[in-house]
Amino acid sequence: xxxxxxxxxxxxAARRLWxxxxxxxxxVVWAWAFLAVPILFYVVIRFWPTANAFYLxxxxxxxxxxxxxxxxxxxxxxxxxPVFWKVFRNTFGYLIIxxxxxxxxxxxxxYQLEKVRFMHGLIRALYFLPFLTTAAAMAWVxxxxxxxxxxxxxxxxLALVGLPQQPFLRSTTQALPSVLAAAIWAGLGFQVVIFMAxxxxxxxxxxxxxxxxxxxxxxxxxxxxxxxxxxTIIFLVVFSSIGFLRIFDQVYNMTTNDPxxxxxxxxPLVLMIYQTAFSSFDMAYATAQTVVLFLVLLVISLIQLRIxxxx
Amino acid sequence: xxxxSRMLFGLAVGFGLMTATSALAVEIEYWQYxxxxxxxxxxxxxxxxxxxxxxxxxxxxxxxxxxYPTKVAASITAGQGPDVVQLYYGWVDGWLAGxxxxxxxxxxxxxxxxxxxxxxxxxxxKRGDDYYGLPTAVRSLALFYNKKMFADAGLDPNKPPATLDxxxxxxxxxxxxxxxxxxxxxxxxxxxxxxxxxxIREVLIRQFGGAPYxxxxxxxxxxxxxGDAAIQWYVDLQQKHKVGEAGFMDxxxxxxxxxxxxxxxxGTFRLSAFGxxxxxxxGVTELPSKDGNQGNYASYWANAIASTTSGxxxxxxxxxxxxxxxxxxxxxxxxxAGELPANPAIALTSENQADPKYGPFLKGLAxxxxxxxxxxxxxxxxxxxxxxxxxxxxxxxxxxxxTAAKAEQEVLDKYYKK
Numbered sequence: 001x002x003x004x005x006x007x008x009x010x011x012x013a014a015r016r017l018w019x020x021x022x023x024x025x026x027x028v029v030w031a032w033a034f035l036a037v038p039i040l041f042y043v044v045i046r047f048w049p050t051a052n053a054f055y056l057x058x059x060x061x062x063x064x065x066x067x068x069x070x071x072x073x074x075x076x077x078x079x080x081x082p083v084f085w086k087v088f089r090n091t092f093g094y095l096i097i098x099x100x101x102x103x104x105x106x107x108x109x110x111y112q113l114e115k116v117r118f119m120h121g122l123i124r125a126l127y128f129l130p131f132l133t134t135a136a137a138m139a140w141v142x143x144x145x146x147x148x149x150x151x152x153x154x155x156x157x158l159a160l161v162g163l164p165q166q167p168f169l170r171s172t173t174q175a176l177p178s179v180l181a182a183a184i185w186a187g188l189g190f191q192v193v194i195f196m197a198x199x200x201x202x203x204x205x206x207x208x209x210x211x212x213x214x215x216x217x218x219x220x221x222x223x224x225x226x227x228x229x230x231x232t233i234i235f236l237v238v239f240s241s242i243g244f245l246r247i248f249d250q251v252y253n254m255t256t257n258d259p260x261x262x263x264x265x266x267x268p269l270v271l272m273i274y275q276t277a278f279s280s281f282d283m284a285y286a287t288a289q290t291v292v293l294f295l296v297l298l299v300i301s302l303i304q305l306r307i308x309x310x311x
Numbered sequence: 312x313x314x315x316s317r318m319l320f321g322l323a324v325g326f327g328l329m330t331a332t333s334a335l336a337v338e339i340e341y342w343q344y345x346x347x348x349x350x351x352x353x354x355x356x357x358x359x360x361x362x363x364x365x366x367x368x369x370x371x372x373x374x375x376x377x378x379y380p381t382k383v384a385a386s387i388t389a390g391q392g393p394d395v396v397q398l399y400y401g402w403v404d405g406w407l408a409g410x411x412x413x414x415x416x417x418x419x420x421x422x423x424x425x426x427x428x429x430x431x432x433x434x435x436x437k438r439g440d441d442y443y444g445l446p447t448a449v450r451s452l453a454l455f456y457n458k459k460m461f462a463d464a465g466l467d468p469n470k471p472p473a474t475l476d477x478x479x480x481x482x483x484x485x486x487x488x489x490x491x492x493x494x495x496x497x498x499x500x501x502x503x504x505x506x507x508x509x510x511i512r513e514v515l516i517r518q519f520g521g522a523p524y525x526x527x528x529x530x531x532x533x534x535x536x537x538g539d540a541a542i543q544w545y546v547d548l549q550q551k552h553k554v555g556e557a558g559f560m561d562x563x564x565x566x567x568x569x570x571x572x573x574x575x576x577x578g579t580f581r582l583s584a585f586g587x588x589x590x591x592x593x594g595v596t597e598l599p600s601k602d603g604n605q606g607n608y609a610s611y612w613a614n615a616i617a618s619t620t621s622g623x624x625x626x627x628x629x630x631x632x633x634x635x636x637x638x639x640x641x642x643x644x645x646x647x648a649g650e651l652p653a654n655p656a657i658a659l660t661s662e663n664q665a666d667p668k669y670g671p672f673l674k675g676l677a678x679x680x681x682x683x684x685x686x687x688x689x690x691x692x693x694x695x696x697x698x699x700x701x702x703x704x705x706x707x708x709x710x711x712x713x714t715a716a717k718a719e720q721e722v723l724d725k726y727y728k729k
Contacts, residue, residue, distance in 0.1 A: 063384060063409070148559055149493045150571075165493055170558040172703050257504035257562065258692075262699045278381040279688045281405065 057288040074288035091269045098244040102184040106191030128189035139253030142182035172265040183250045198232030234308040337627040338368040342393035344376040348648035360634050367627045387411045394620040394628040397612045400435045401684030412615040414441035419629045432681040444613030445636045448650030450579040451609045451675040459591035460485050460573040471596040478599045482554035485573035498554035500563030500572035508694035513680040514606035515541040528683035534716035543708045582649040597671045607675035685726035693719040
């Protein structure tokens with residue numbers, strides 16, 4: 001009985017306190033109440049493990065025995081590891097070729113598609129379809145495309161027009177672009193759709209005014225369309241850069257027999273991390289690589305945001 | 312009120328019964344990776360075992376190979392993994408370092424019995440004075456050949472190559488190219504990502520007069536004239552004789568199954584997949600010899616007990632491990648999974664030895680070597696890279712061998728110097 005009275009008293013006190021708050025304060029309390037759930041979730045699922053990874057990169061943890069602190073040893077090993085630098089170059093290769101090529105292609109397609117009325121929806125859907133497909137399945141299909149004769153589709157076409165076979169995935173120079181082509185193709189649909197949304201958001205009155213003034217198509221593109229697409233471009237640049245820096249599925253599935261090969265020609269940082277962690281069980285070294293990847297992602301994103309920001 | 316108390320009573324009785332039965336019955340978990348024949352074999356063995364031991368339930372868990380070592384390590388470390396677990400013999404050092412498995416108790420598994428009842432390659436599971444696992448079956452390599460292609464090329468389909476020279480000769484005769492020189496059919500399916508890296512290390516290097524490793528497998532010793540000669544011979548298949556190309560039909564075994572490779576070296580485990588071939592007749596023979604020297608590479612998956620298993624579960628796990636390594640279990644395994652019995656007395660029967668399919672593999676076991684890997688994938692990678700350096704980058708064989716030996720030695724040192 002007494003407990004119930006006390007509880008009632010508590011509730012009553014809380015209610016009085018609530019009524020004393022201004023409307024604005026109430027809004028704030030509600031906002032925090034709702035935000036608390038995702039914040040807590042993020043702290044536990046994201047931030048805490050991230051902080052933990054920073055710590056683990058300074059230890060010799062291998063998942064199996066207790067971690068002991070070793071300072072910057074893993075980072076020194078990383079700097080001295082030729083494979084790491086090869087992989088670092090590959091990762092930037094994916095980024096530096098992948099982002100501009102995919103954006104340019106996506107913009108060209110979206111720009112032209114905007115002008116098409118005939119079967120517009122179907123064509124758009126066809127472009128978007130690869131984005132909905134499982135990366136692994138797609139990678140395997142592309143892997144078969146690149147096979148030598150008699151089963152490789154691309155080499156079949158080359159042979160048909162009298163060109164020599166290409167080694168593609170079996171070459172140290174062609175393998176990375178080959179994997180990248182599949183990755184670009186996979187992400188293209190998404191970028192096209194975002195570009196089209198951006199294009200549609202530009203008020204038609206600008207175009208009408210420009211036409212009345214007799215502005216050329218080229219000038220409309222550079223003076224109206226592209227500047228007004230800037231937010232879309234920023235979003236896509238940052239988004240696709242992060243995507244290419246984190247490339248994994250395509251590489252792993254297209255080179256499963258010799259992951260990241262031949263001779264590490266296609267290996268991105270994420271695959272190196274995966275192998276270090278889950279086939280060598282060298283967890284601490286893998287977390288050091290992860291920290292480097294995190295810093296690279298952070299720096300690249302910040303630079304891009306700064307360069308592309310409206311002044 | 313009365314209804315409530317009756318319900319409570321019922322619950323109490325229920326819980327009581329549950330705890331009573333669980334004190335009697337033990338459930339243990341058996342883990343392996345997904346491979347049709349092996350999964351069916353274990354299911355059949357569990358059924359027999361549970362009939363003989365009604366108080367023990369064995370839960371069979373299998374999942375894809377790609378996740379296998381990671382998931383096992385993570386689960387056992389977290390204290391909720393398997394009780395009896397399959398591991399590739401080459402992982403034993405890593406698993407031991409991680410404290411994932413425990414030694415087999417000497418009372419239940421006396422060493423003299425182990426040494427008597429298993430092929431000597433079981434020693435790869437011994438560290439110090441303890442055995443850490445026992446195999447049900449062992450696997451070795453042999454040369455598969457397509458009889459139809461042999462006949463088409465004018466070769467005797469019942470006389471497969473017995474020496475390395477004969478292999479090259481047969482491969483040259485069975486290789487076909489189209490008008491532009493594109494490969495249509497390989498004489499010999501080369502595939503470093505398959506079994507060729509084992510063949511090179513434990514067979515070819517020895518046949519060319521070298522040794523791949525020191526006797527304790529702690530030092531790489533193939534960076535020698537003999538090593539160079541062996542790798543040169545292997546690379547020549549692609550560069551000089553042009554009887555095969557890495558990556559043709561994706562893998563050598565795929566090329567063979569599609570009827571586009573006349574020969575291929577593969578393991579016992581390929582028998583079941585090739586058994587489904589209906590388009591042509593194939594045969595299998597011992598690995599080719601050189602100057603009378605024969606060689607083979609044997610490997611196996613062993614059953615081990617997880618480090619976290621104790622008490623009643625440990626007793627049950629010991630019982631189950633003993634059961635799956637009995638002669639009867641081995642016979643069942645041969646039938647279901649096509650893998651050779653790990654007990655010589657069961658394996659080397661005259662019936663088995665005369666078997667056209669198992670025979671060549673069994674004969675190979677007699678002179679097989681077993682590499683003591685410390686990190687199988689990393690060591691395999693050094694060999695793949697070695698051949699790729701020559702094929703793709705035009706490096707000299709001597710340089711590529713030296714690079715590979717150095718890289719593999721680093722892997723070994725990283726482990727042994729810990």
